[in-house]
Amino acid sequence: MSDLVRLSLSIERPLYEQLERLAAHGEFANRSEFVRGMIRDRLVHEAWQGDGEALATITLVYDHHQRQLTEKLVELQHTHHSAVLAATHVHLDEHLCAEMIMVRGAPGEIRHLADHMRRWLKIPLFLPTALLILIYLISTIFSLSPLVSLWGSYQRMQGTYSMLSYIVVFALIAGNLRTREQVERLV
Template sequence: MSDLVRMSVTMERELYDRLEALLAGGPGANRSEFIRDLVRERLARDAWKNNEEAVGTITLVYDHEARDLAQKLTHLQHHHHDEILATTHVHLTEELCVEMIMVRGRASEIEGLAESLRANKGVLHAAVSIGSTGKRLRPARKHGAAPHHHHGHG
């Protein structure tokens, strides 16, 4: 287990009361975990700002009847196969589709891919959701201390 550090936080009573109300509404949340989550969120945003490796999702809503759009989107995705981990395609209506593209790479690469996809006529909405690879979010382990990790695939 990592070394824990106890700290004190000072805030206005109204802000404290709002924090307590937030925690009371969540399952099993406590102040320490809430603060840890805020720090992790900030580290993930900073990694994105600093163009470090990140994971994310690009969500596209588009008109699949737009001329050659499906082929253009597929071509772009093949061109960026190093960044794209997986895609999910859903038919929203007879004309509209949503595609969720899970990506991994430097923030600039992910943003560039999103912009390339967004620029196509017929793409009605494109959004990027950022996430962390987790590398900076947990304490470093001593060499050989981590147990083997298995997902049970095959």
């Protein structure tokens, strides 16, 4: 005999219809399994917000050529040796590595550790994206009135803006090409 308890609940019709649609298209065999799954998800969410002990895996994918990143990761793991249970390093290609670090501790400590690691990862698109945003701002500010435009007329500024945008897009593409096959595909 199973340890199941029958539960009855009342909900609005639109919410019921959404529940039926989700339950029908999900990985659950019936509505009861779907509701049990939602309750379990919520319990896991609540446990992750609490102060109890949690077990988690922090996964990082990074370019191993990034200066001193590997040393920083090892140093941080040794600094938090009581929280770090195991680490696995995988070479994805000649540039990218994946690091899976199993940690145990309070959820807040695990989040802090993960955030600390995330800060070291440089965003390869940050500089070109920031440059593109700067171009948008400059073109907007200096193109609003021909009297304050450093480039003269609005039409000339549009040409300058377009040229600078093409340079940034080129930098975005060139900065993310990693293999000869990618270059050949582009050309």
